C-alpha cells in the first residue's frame with residue numbers, strides 16, 4: 001500500500017535511509033520538513049512495515065526526486081515503479097521531473113529510463129569522487 005508518510009513512520013524511514021546516506025537523520029529533519037508544502041514523503045507499506053519510500057519536492061511545475069529506496073528483499077517487485085507512478089499521478093500535467101543519480105547506479109538509471117527520464121547533464125564528483133547524471137523527464141508531448 002502506498003500512502004503519505006506519518007510521523008510514526010519516520011524511524012523506519014531513517015533506518016532505511018541510512019543505506020543511502022550516512023546520518024540520514026541529520027540530513028533530513030523529517031519532523032520539520034514535512035510541515036513544508038513543497039516537501040513530500042511517500043511510503044510503501046507491506047507486511048506491516050515500511051519497505052520503501054520516495055522523497056520529492058515540488059516548486060511550481062518542477063519536481064525534484066530527492067531519494068527513492070526499496071529494502072533489498074523487496075526489490076524487483078515494482079515497488080519503486082509504483083511509488084513513481086503515484087508521484088506522477090498527483091503531479092500537474094506540465095510538470096518537469098529532475099533527479100541526480102550516480103553514473104554507476106545502473107538499476108536506478110534503468111528504472112528512470114523506463115519512466116522516460118533522459119540524461120541532460122553530468123555533474124563531476126557529485127558524490128565524493130563519483131560523477132552523477134542529472135536526468136529529466138518532461139511531459140511526453142513536449
Ligand SMILES: CC(C)(COP(=O)(O)OP(=O)(O)OC[C@H]1O[C@@H](n2cnc3c(N)ncnc32)[C@H](O)[C@@H]1OP(=O)(O)O)[C@@H](O)C(=O)NCCC(=O)NCCS
Pocket residue numbers: 020067068069070071074075076077078079080081082100101102105107108110111112114
Ligand atoms: C533503484 C531501486 C529504488 C529500484 O527499486 P525496485 O522496487 O526494485 O524497482 P522496480 O521493481 O520498480 O524496477 C523497475 C525497473 O527498474 C529496473 N531495475 C530495477 N532494479 C533492477 C535490477 N536489480 N536489475 C535490473 N534492472 C532493474 C528495471 O528496468 C525494472 O523494470 P523490469 O522489472 O520491467 O525489468 C532499488 O534498487 C533501490 O532501492 N536501490 C538502492 C537505492 C538507490 O539506488 N536509489 C536511487 C538513488 S538515485
